[in-house]
Amino acid sequence: MRPVRRFFCAPNVACANLPTRNTIGQNLFEKVWDAHAVRSLSNGQTQLLIGTHLIHEVTSPQAFGMLRDLGFKVKYPSRTFATVDHIVPTDQRVEPFSDPLADAMIRELRRNADEFEITYFDLATGKQGIVHVVGPEQGITQPGTTIACGDSHTATHGAFGAIAFGIGTTQVRDVLATQTMALGKLKVRRINVEGVLSPGVYAKDVIMHIIAQLGAKGGIGYAYEYGGSLLDSFSIEERMTVCNMSIEGGARCGYVNPDEKTFEYLKGRPYSPDGDEWEQAVERWRSMASDKDCSYDDVVNIRAEDIAPTVTWGVSPDQAFSINGSLPDPESAASEAERLSIDEALAYMKLEAGSAIKGTRVDVAFLGSCTNGRLSDFREVAKFLKGHKVADGVKAIAVPGSQIVDALARKEGLHEVFTEAGFEWRGAGCSMCLAMNPDKLVGDQLCASSSNRNFKGRQGSPTGRTVLMSPVMVAAAAVSGAISDAREVFEVERAVN
Amino acid sequence: MALEKITKVTGSAAYVPGNDIDTDRIIPARFMKCVTFDGLGEYLFHDVRKDENGVDRDHPLNDERFSSASILISNANFGCGSSREHAPQALYRYGFRAVIAESFADIFFGNCTTLGMPCVVAKAEDVRALAAVVEANPAAEVTIDVVGNRVLSEGIDFAVKIPQAAHDALVAGQWDPIAELQEGDSEVAQRVAALGYLPAGK
Ligand code: SF4
Numbered sequence: 001m002r003p004v005r006r007f008f009c010a011p012n013v014a015c016a017n018l019p020t021r022n023t024i025g026q027n028l029f030e031k032v033w034d035a036h037a038v039r040s041l042s043n044g045q046t047q048l049l050i051g052t053h054l055i056h057e058v059t060s061p062q063a064f065g066m067l068r069d070l071g072f073k074v075k076y077p078s079r080t081f082a083t084v085d086h087i088v089p090t091d092q093r094v095e096p097f098s099d100p101l102a103d104a105m106i107r108e109l110r111r112n113a114d115e116f117e118i119t120y121f122d123l124a125t126g127k128q129g130i131v132h133v134v135g136p137e138q139g140i141t142q143p144g145t146t147i148a149c150g151d152s153h154t155a156t157h158g159a160f161g162a163i164a165f166g167i168g169t170t171q172v173r174d175v176l177a178t179q180t181m182a183l184g185k186l187k188v189r190r191i192n193v194e195g196v197l198s199p200g201v202y203a204k205d206v207i208m209h210i211i212a213q214l215g216a217k218g219g220i221g222y223a224y225e226y227g228g229s230l231l232d233s234f235s236i237e238e239r240m241t242v243c244n245m246s247i248e249g250g251a252r253c254g255y256v257n258p259d260e261k262t263f264e265y266l267k268g269r270p271y272s273p274d275g276d277e278w279e280q281a282v283e284r285w286r287s288m289a290s291d292k293d294c295s296y297d298d299v300v301n302i303r304a305e306d307i308a309p310t311v312t313w314g315v316s317p318d319q320a321f322s323i324n325g326s327l328p329d330p331e332s333a334a335s336e337a338e339r340l341s342i343d344e345a346l347a348y349m350k351l352e353a354g355s356a357i358k359g360t361r362v363d364v365a366f367l368g369s370c371t372n373g374r375l376s377d378f379r380e381v382a383k384f385l386k387g388h389k390v391a392d393g394v395k396a397i398a399v400p401g402s403q404i405v406d407a408l409a410r411k412e413g414l415h416e417v418f419t420e421a422g423f424e425w426r427g428a429g430c431s432m433c434l435a436m437n438p439d440k441l442v443g444d445q446l447c448a449s450s451s452n453r454n455f456k457g458r459q460g461s462p463t464g465r466t467v468l469m470s471p472v473m474v475a476a477a478a479v480s481g482a483i484s485d486a487r488e489v490f491e492v493e494r495a496v497n
Numbered sequence: 498m499a500l501e502k503i504t505k506v507t508g509s510a511a512y513v514p515g516n517d518i519d520t521d522r523i524i525p526a527r528f529m530k531c532v533t534f535d536g537l538g539e540y541l542f543h544d545v546r547k548d549e550n551g552v553d554r555d556h557p558l559n560d561e562r563f564s565s566a567s568i569l570i571s572n573a574n575f576g577c578g579s580s581r582e583h584a585p586q587a588l589y590r591y592g593f594r595a596v597i598a599e600s601f602a603d604i605f606f607g608n609c610t611t612l613g614m615p616c617v618v619a620k621a622e623d624v625r626a627l628a629a630v631v632e633a634n635p636a637a638e639v640t641i642d643v644v645g646n647r648v649l650s651e652g653i654d655f656a657v658k659i660p661q662a663a664h665d666a667l668v669a670g671q672w673d674p675i676a677e678l679q680e681g682d683s684e685v686a687q688r689v690a691a692l693g694y695l696p697a698g699k
Contacts, residue, residue: 038681038688041674043665047681049688059581061532070675076689087530101530108532145694152580152604168582168608169534174678180685182674183607184662216517217574220603250577252603316517316577337572337621341516434526434579443549455521455578462525462544 025291028144028257029188029223032163032288036146038180045182051145052162053080053175055118056131057087057109058436059150063172064112072177074116079179081140082113082120085130086436090399090426093123102437116176129402129428132156132370136240137404139269142281143258144288148175153370153452155246158255159239160262161288163223165253186252187221187297192228195304200485200492202380203238204372204450204470206230208310208320210242210302211249216318219251222297225290226256230304236265237376244371245452248317257289309485312454312468313357314345319454320468321357323485329353348456349465350444357467357483363445365396365478366459367423367471369433372450373401377471378409382417384472384490390422391481397439398423399431423478435460448477502670503613503643506595508567510639510650511557512628513542518571519578520605524587526579537583538590558591562635570628571598572621576605585609595641597648597657599624610663613672615643617657627653643667 026034038047055063060082067074074080087102097103106123113120121127121134128134132153135141143161147154152166167181174181193206211218224246231239239256246254263282266272273281308322319341327346330353333339346353351360367373367381378398390396398418400406406428409415415425432439433451440460441447447459447466454466467483476486486492528540546556553559558566569588575598576584585608588596595615609616619627630637630650639650641657643664648657659667666672 035692036688038684041677042669042671043662045662045666045674047678047685049685049692051692051694058529062534062582065533086526099530104532105530150580150582152578154580166580166604168580168585168604168611170582170608170611170673174675177675178678178681178685179689180678180681182678184660216577217600217602220574220600247578247604250574250602316519337516340514344515434521436526436530453519453521453578455519457525457544458521460527462547462549 025294027188027225027290027294027296028161028255028288029163029186029225030294032144032146033185035144041182045184047180048146048183049180050148050175051079052140052147053179054131054135054147054149054154055080055082055172056151057084057105059169060112060172061105061108062169063150063176064116066170066173067176070177074118074176075179077117080118080176081135082109082118083128083131083134084109084122085128086430086434088123088427088429089437090429090431090439093427099438126403126407129404130370130373130430132244133374133401133405136160136236137269137402139266139272142266143262143285148181152247153244155251155253156240156244156370158243158246158253159236160266161255161258161285163253163255166247186223188225189219189222189298189300190225190227190296191300191302193226193230193302193304194228195230196233197230197304197307200472200487201307201309202470202472203234203241205307205310207242207245208312208317208468209307211245211318212310212320213302214249214300216248216316217250219246219249222251224249224251224254225296226254231256232259235376236261237374240374241371245317248452258285259289309470309473309487311357311473311483312466313349313351314342315348315454315456316341316345317452317454317468319345323358323473323483326356327351327353358485360483361446362394362448362477362482364441364447365390365394365474366399366432366447366449366451367397367474368399368401368431369451370401371452372471373399373405375405375408377450378405378414378418379412381471381475382414384486384492385417385421385475385479388421388479390478394478394481396423396478397426397432399426400428403428421479432459434458448474448483450474500670500673501613503615503667503672505643506568506615506641507638508594509563509565509636510568510570510627510631511563511566512570512631513557514572514628516573517577518575520576520581520584521578523576523584524581529581529583534583534586534590537587538592541587541591567592567594568639568641569593569596570624570631571596572624573599575601577602580604582608585612585614589614597624597627597641606663610666610672611674613667615641615659615663615667617641617648617659619648619655619657623648623655
């Protein structure tokens with residue numbers, strides 16, 4: 001019998017055991033925390049129940065090893081879901097893989113999923129993909145729940161109003177063995193973004209702008225709640241892009257309150273509740289949203305019209321600015337530490353203080369990742385890419401975030417738009433976001449990338465250079481052969497009007 | 498499970514300067530193609546320690562004077578980026594037993610604590626002073642008094658912060674939470690039943 005995997009709540013039961021509070025409203029983080037708090041631990045942390053556990057091949061094998069060493073079983077195998085994403089090749093997808101280490105990892109995951117009876121979206125299922133794309137598209141990611149995954153971008157699932165934590169391998173063991181983990185409660189910072197974006201500015205620019213404003217460590221100790229009229233107007237996939245990069249801002253998790261769009265998105269997905277359970281679930285999900293009169297530990301207000309197409313110029317995600325900005329001068333830095341950081345970043349990126357980044361030659365264009373590898377990303381790029389060609393000397397790859405994204409894009413003929421323009425259309429996986437598979441930068445190649453990290457060596461070459469930007473900006477870089485303002489390359493203003 | 502009570506860490510130290518030293522830098526992704534953590538120590542800071550031809554670059558950990566260091570000193574936001582436990586594991590297997598920095602990324606901090614490797618937060622000027630001592634005398638003994646939240650070395654004595662939960666867990670020898678989490682089994686079952694979305698009775 002297929003185990004029950006649906007997420008729903010028996011009416012009125014969930015609330016019965018909640019600690020009563022006489023205070024005014026609660027925010028979503030507090031509600032979810034209270035609903036999942038099992039008890040206090042001796043060190044003052046909370047034992048937190050994890051509703052959904054997602055695993056992949058890189059951070060789980062050692063956890064299963066520890067589990068075996070201790071003689072433990074997986075406590076709730078039906079609440080754990082596995083996929084393979086980081087090491088899968090995106091071109092040659094037949095096994096055995098040419099890389100024996102990658103091959104050993106996929107075999108190990110298969111063995112663990114088998115032995116512990118865990119649902120595994122393997123390559124042959126047609127549902128494989130990046131864990132943060134697969135969870136939402138299967139309807140596994142649901143509002144008001146706790147989610148954990150041995151991957152820092154688990155924050156992505158917050159787009160549904162889930163509290164989703166990236167965890168280390170020992171914690172993966174803890175969740176496997178007990179379906180709980182030890183955690184200290186976070187503070188909550190509300191980030192309001194009000195207004196509308198101008199044409200050519202996207203969700204990716206919004207989160208990069210927020211990180212540039214608040215800093216890469218600004219969110220330490222916080223959960224970020226994103227809201228305001230702009231977030232309300234965003235699609236679920238746009239919200240995923242925003243929540244995805246919470247971790248780049250130092251926050252442990254990020255979320256958007258669930259609304260009708262969230263429910264609409266989830267309706268009819270394989271693991272979404274259906275029938276009577278659907279109504280009950282929606283009722284519960286709705287009740288988990290932050291109350292109007294709740295309080296926050298901090299509030300930040302951002303105006304949508306201040307956000308420009310944003311690119312990184314350095315080796316930390318907060319080293320970002322408007323595409324039309326000029327590179328900072330270390331000599332005018334506010335502190336010695338900042339001067340060193342700017343110096344180091346410019347030297348690594350081989351960029352010159354005071355000059356523009358626009359016009360910098362690009363060797364590689366990468367479209368994909370859990371930040372921007374969903375159907376809406378490829379659709380948006382395809383709108384502009386038609387009739388353009390990738391510039392000579394640029395290697396451009398488009399990598400769908402999952403096999404389902406791949407199939408849907410093909411159905412719409414999107415892959416043809418990309419291949420006609422000179423992009424390679426690949427199979428699903430993390431690919432060049434962190435280059436654990438064969439997709440890597442070579443030497444000091446510069447990559448225009450729709451991914452989320454511009455760390456030194458992130459894309460597979462110890463001297464490789466990454467410039468983060470929105471998917472449409474990546475396409476503009478690909479066709480012009482240089483970092484460009486997509487609004488100029490594609491005459492965005494005209495195209496949308 | 499009886500674990501070691503981590504009340505203090507003593508040893509020589511190495512200073513690896515820089516803000517926002519991310520886990521990709523601590524252990525580059527390609528070395529995570531493994532199914533155990535064994536052998537990760539060898540690749541610690543690999544790409545900043547070696548050039549493309551595998552030749553040593555100028556890096557504190559390539560300096561023989563710091564080869565027996567067991568305490569790492571660094572600056573702000575140490576361990577940001579990926580949640581990979583491979584990063585603390587690489588530090589531990591290389592021989593480090595504690596990190597002193599101006600601040601730590603959350604996930605990295607938690608991962609270190611569960612390995613019994615204290616991460617202590619020091620003021621920027623204290624980090625600078627300690628780094629100066631260590632550079633002048635690489636053999637200088639550094640002691641992290643975990644119980645008393647202090648760092649001591651030659652002519653140095655300053656306060657550090659360790660979040661209370663981590664502090665208590667280390668000092669009490671309860672830094673690996675698994676045993677205590679398992680003790681909560683019946684309460685977990687109750688919570689599961691109350692929430693109604695996990696299959697009960699498993
Ligand atoms: S796409 Fe990149 S950031 Fe996302 S899970 Fe894969 S490697 Fe991590």
